[in-house]
Amino acid sequence: MSTDGGDKADLDPKHVGKLVETRLYAINEKKHHDGVILTFFCPQCNHNNTVMKPLIFHNLTMDSFMQAVSGYRLETHVCACGARLTSNNLIIAQYSHYFPETTLDFQAEVTAGSDFVAFYRMDPHGERALIRGTPDFRFMYETFGRVMSAREVWKYAISSALQTRKVQLFNVEKGFTVVAMPGSNPHARVNVREIVGPDWPGDGALVFRLVDYRPDEAAFEDAFPAWMPEYAGEITSGHIDAVAVVDQARILALFKKVLARDGFEFTVKGDVITVNRKPFKAVLSVRDVAREAAYTARSFQDIVDARLDVAMNRIHSAEGLLAAIRRDMPSYTYAIDGDFLEITNPNNGLTDRVNLYTPLPRDGAKLIVSRLREALCKDDKLHPVCRCGKECIVVKSVEPATWLKETPDAFNHVYDEREGAVIVYYVSCGEHTTPVMKTDLAAWLADRAALDAAFEDVLDMLRISVEAHAGRFGRDTVVCVMGNRACDIITHPGFVKGLLDALKVDLGPQAIVYAPLKELVLIYREDAAVENLNAALLDLQTLAAARDLRQTPLDYIELVPLGEGHGIFNLITLPPKPGAAAAAAPLPETARKADESSAGK
Numbered sequence: 254m255s256t257d258g259g260d261k262a263d264l265d266p267k268h269v270g271k272l273v274e275t276r277l278y279a280i281n282e283k284k285h286h287d288g289v290i291l292t293f294f295c296p297q298c299n300h301n302n303t304v305m306k307p308l309i310f311h312n313l314t315m316d317s318f319m320q321a322v323s324g325y326r327l328e329t330h331v332c333a334c335g336a337r338l339t340s341n342n343l344i345i346a347q348y349s350h351y352f353p354e355t356t357l358d359f360q361a362e363v364t365a366g367s368d369f370v371a372f373y374r375m376d377p378h379g380e381r382a383l384i385r386g387t388p389d390f391r392f393m394y395e396t397f398g399r400v401m402s403a404r405e406v407w408k409y410a411i412s413s414a415l416q417t418r419k420v421q422l423f424n425v426e427k428g429f430t431v432v433a434m435p436g437s438n439p440h441a442r443v444n445v446r447e448i449v450g451p452d453w454p455g456d457g458a459l460v461f462r463l464v465d466y467r468p469d470e471a472a473f474e475d476a477f478p479a480w481m482p483e484y485a486g487e488i489t490s491g492h493i494d495a496v497a498v499v500d501q502a503r504i505l506a507l508f509k510k511v512l513a514r515d516g517f518e519f520t521v522k523g524d525v526i527t528v529n530r531k532p533f534k535a536v537l538s539v540r541d542v543a544r545e546a547a548y549t550a551r552s553f554q555d556i557v558d559a560r561l562d563v564a565m566n567r568i569h570s571a572e573g574l575l576a577a578i579r580r581d582m583p584s585y586t587y588a589i590d591g592d593f594l595e596i597t598n599p600n601n602g603l604t605d606r607v608n609l610y611t612p613l614p615r616d617g618a619k620l621i622v623s624r625l626r627e628a629l630c631k632d633d634k635l636h637p638v639c640r641c642g643k644e645c646i647v648v649k650s651v652e653p654a655t656w657l658k659e660t661p662d663a664f665n666h667v668y669d670e671r672e673g674a675v676i677v678y679y680v681s682c683g684e685h686t687t688p689v690m691k692t693d694l695a696a697w698l699a700d701r702a703a704l705d706a707a708f709e710d711v712l713d714m715l716r717i718s719v720e721a722h723a724g725r726f727g728r729d730t731v732v733c734v735m736g737n738r739a740c741d742i743i744t745h746p747g748f749v750k751g752l753l754d755a756l757k758v759d760l761g762p763q764a765i766v767y768a769p770l771k772e773l774v775l776i777y778r779e780d781a782a783v784e785n786l787n788a789a790l791l792d793l794q795t796l797a798a799a800r801d802l803r804q805t806p807l808d809y810i811e812l813v814p815l816g817e818g819h820g821i822f823n824l825i826t827l828p829p830k831p832g833a834a835a836a837a838a839p840l841p842e843t844a845r846k847a848d849e850s851s852a853g854k
């Protein structure tokens with residue numbers, strides 16, 4: 254293989270067109286910035302086979318690239334017809350490196366019948382220009398606006414400076430010049446500007462001497478001692494004055510280009526770029542990029558991209574954290590103060606702050622939310638608010654156990670499951686009554702105990718309208734209660750006592766409450782005789798049959814303590830059944846059960 258392009262075999266122009274098209278596709282669609290395109294001719298079936306694949310470089314340099322090119326001899330391919338093709342069947346092998354900053358493609362080609370390598374420069378429109386001669390660093394910069402590897406250039410510059418005792422200067426990309434000076438002259442710190450001459454970038458120029466690198470300030474894992482250990486001693490001892498001249502204006506321009514492309518809002522002040530994504534922001538320093546480029550010899554674009562990635566991740570994680578906190582604590586008020594989110598519990602005025610940009614562990618948002626809840630919910634009473642804006646009270650209602658199956662999203666309601674019944678929680682502003690959902694509890698940062706506590710607070714404000722009669726059946730006093738929501742009195746023992754007080758009935762320290770229907774309730778002492786209860790139930794059924802009442806099977810029984818009475822009782826007479834045609838519903842099942850229960854106690 255020779256790098257003299259002179260004896261190049263002429264290719265069919267149609268073939269060149271296809272090759273250019275394939276390479277543009279590889280760059281733009283496949284993102285093969287380093288890639289190879291091989292075209293084999295199959296002598297068995299007379300077909301051309303074009304193969305496109307990425308080239309993987311651990312360390313891209315002119316040397317490693319040329320090594321990859323010489324690997325064309327090892328390329329093989331199996332044709333669709335089954336023939337095994339080798340480099341002897343190659344029509345053309347094209348190895349390329351694409352410079353994204355300058356959108357130019359460097360191509361090295363080996364064609365059939367020739368061992369020479371031809372070099373081309375291709376622009377983004379597919380226009381190709383043959384490169385005469387061997388591409389060295391200076392040539393690469395002039396032709397492509399970049400060298401393949403600034404590190405390779407550094408090493409070359411330093412070794413040349415040591416050998417020739419002359420200043421070596423190379424541009425590695427636009428706005429980035431490396432200079433290696435033999436350091437034994439008396440003017441140890443020469444005027445770099447004079448030495449750089451016409452390549453001096455102007456006002457934006459920053460000069461970094463590699464000898465000044467202080468890892469304790471801002472360490473880079475891949476600073477020059479890592480990739481040119483052979484010259485680190487020459488540099489630190491002062492044998493070689495290695496200087497990077499970096500143009501800040503060029504770095505700023507790269508930032509602006511990427512930020513504009515990605516549609517980010519930003520402001521520039523001095524060498525500081527602030528990316529705004531309200532209410533979030535990230536700050537980037539042009540000078541930091543210049544410093545990193547100088548000591549690591551990575552390309553501006555690489556560093557700009559990496560730093561923008563970090564900045565955007567910072568913004569995204571802050572956004573994610575804010576969204577997570579808001580989702581779990583929606584009823585709080587929020588304010589952003591610099592890097593901090595200030596969260597206030599509107600009920601008690603307690604406030605806490607969270608640094609939105611703190612790096613978080615995997616479920617960090619959860620931990621933060623639980624910490625905030627703990628801090629902000631001290632002595633916090635539940636204050637549910639209706640959709641109409643009025644404050645609500647908590648109320649409860651009793652439903653038969655079948656409610657769980659019949660209510661489509663029952664699992665999402667807040668309820669207390671009892672044997673044969675379900676106590677469902679509601680909030681009411683007086684005008685609107687809404688079931689409490691589990692999501693509401695989450696939003697209010699409350700649990701069912703807090704609802705119960707809020708319910709306890711309003712027991713004496715609840716007005717309960719029922720028709721109720723106390724009657725003597727044999728030696729037993731039995732209270733019969735009727736009403737479409739009669740059963741709700743069992744949502745709190747205080748209501749049972751409140752009703753007994755309203756009726757001026759004393760059943761002692763505890764009583765059995767039995768509800769065969771949601772609309773019918775019997776209250777009696779646990780030692781009541783079964784026959785008396787049957788008589789009372791019959792009486793109640795007869796009464797109920799004449800009233801305008803729904804009939805919802807329930808079958809709930811409970812022994813309740815009779816402590817303090819609560820509730821405001823309106824003792825009413827229910828309207829008569831319209832038409833009074835329907836007969837009283839027989840209740841044999843529930844009656845028998847009531848007997849057993851009371852008899853067993």
Ligand SMILES: [Zn+2]
Binds near residue numbers: 297332333335336
């Ligand atoms: Zn074939």
Ligand SMILES: [Zn+2]
Binds near residue numbers: 640682
């Ligand atoms: Zn309301």
